[in-house]
Amino acid sequence: MSLAVREFSAAGYRSLQRIAYPMSRLDVFVGANGVGKSNLYRALELLRAAAANTLGHDLAREGLDLAMWAGVRKGGKPPRIQLSASFSEPDRLEAAYRYEVEVGYPPPGSASLGVEPEIKAESLTYFAGRRPVRLMDRDGPSVVARDEDGRLVSIDIDILPSETVLGRLEDPSRYPGMDLVRRTLLEWRxxxxxxxxxxxxxxxxxxxxxxxxxxxxxxxxxxxxxxxxxxxxxxxxxxxxxxxxxxxxxxxxxxxxxxxxxxxxxxxxxxxxxxxxxxxxxxxxxxxxxxxxxxxxxxxxxxxxxxxxxxxxxxxxxxxxxxxxxxxxxxxxxxxxxxxxxxxxxxxxxxAIRTVRKKDGATTIDGLTMLGTFRGDD
The missing domain is CATH 3.40.50 (Rossmann fold)
Structure with a gap:
């Protein structure tokens, strides 16, 4: 079984300062040159790259300096590229899984090749009942995940800073939720x-x-x-x-x-x-x-x-x-x-036909709110 994607969000990537988009069966984006339509498309490609374990490579090839949002960052926070997607079974509208990944610069003096993208954080959340359950959580080199019995265990995995846990999954039968999301992303074309x-x-x-x-x-x-x-x-x-x-x-x-x-x-x-x-x-x-x-x-x-x-x-x-x-x-x-x-x-x-524009250097979609809903929607 493959999952349907219900929401996509990106922040800090090129002209995508911060955007959350509720996916439908068919989404069509139209707009002038230079407003960031291809950046939306490319951000989705990068999510698939996370599943293929090529996210760091793809951003390095693109040029991490060029890929980062060039505008003002609030609060003096370090630059980050944040990507996420929510998924559900095809016959359900409510999200069952949410995958998130955050990429930044390597710290000074770290063992990296040039300006190599580093995976700062990564998580997979399962929504069941009232309380969401973290199936996988990564903070730098530290990774914990729930196995097939629901136990939260530390994963002893040889993973480079530029690699994703999702892409390095070695025991899919032990982590079925993670495997399902990874296989779904890998099937995207x-x-x-x-x-x-x-x-x-x-x-x-x-x-x-x-x-x-x-x-x-x-x-x-x-x-x-x-x-x-x-x-x-x-x-x-x-x-x-x-x-x-x-x-x-x-x-x-x-x-x-x-x-x-x-x-x-x-x-x-x-x-x-x-x-x-x-x-x-x-x-x-x-x-x-x-x-x-x-x-x-x-x-x-x-x-x-x-x-x-x-x-x-x-x-x-x-x-x-x-x-x-x-x-x-x-x-x-x-x-x-x-x-x-x-x-x-x-x-x-x-x-849904959506008009894409650029405002103050940031890509926007007509009618889309910061909460990821469209004005006038219930």
Missing amino acids: FYHDLRTDAGSPLRQPCVAVATPTLASDGSNLAAVFATLAHIREDTVDLDAAVGGAFPGARLIVPAPDRTASFAMMYREFPQRLFEASELSDGTLRFLGLAGALMAYRLPPFVALNEPESSLHPDLMEPLGRMVAQAAERTQVWLVTHSERLAQAIDKTGAG
Whole structure:
């Protein structure tokens, strides 16, 4: 079982001075360049990185000095990046788990490589009954956790300051709550680098093996299509999406041998198949997004960053319908510059359209309060 994410919060990261956001089935963020939409997306990626034990590495690669909030900090407190998410079973709205992690600079004289991010604190809380229960608590190198019998024990774990407890979990059967949250985060998928250049993975045949979910770089797109066509034997929705985007065209998925491939057939050239290597950037990107949103098994959470790139404006409506359809099967988080795409999704009635702005250097979302609720909500 995977968990649904119910709330996300970030503080001290780039333009995210402090923001808490209540997640829905489909959240669409639209706004001008430079207001911090991609920072919201990136902060969610960092939560997944905590589960993969790459949070310290990813922030170091980004540059910790650049990643820190550059504005005024109240009370002279040391700079920190704080990230958290609340989760529940898919059929419940109330949060059952909350994971939090806090990152800062290493202390002077510490054994670190340059300005290496250091995990200052980390916790996992379970909400059952009236009193929340801490399943894991880390303060620097000290880590305690509740085992499968509910006992609070000290974990003797060889952990570097840049590593997360969540990512270093060595005995998942002993800490089932922690394992459930980690596995959920690791299943999240982020699609922002679906390249369409000549060397793009989307243009290449791939190994023919049943593939339920598109990889983040799209390298298994042909296998995703082959799984729908030849294992599930159901391409009705996929064919409708392609036909709606490219009237008169058809997606052709040959029966795989050692490799899987796909091609397009156009009404004007019925005797000619156009292979992936020949397709335009816009056509290929749309097909990549179709693979991400219409695969046999969708991840519990899908994030898209500027999916409209390389697409003709007339493709915003077909893309919007595809996004809304995916939100019936999973949670979707979408960042876009395209008002037309946001309006297309809004017309489906499937999700919340949020306007992102910047005020005094900090990213804000219209109507969102500091408590993580929207004005006018019950």
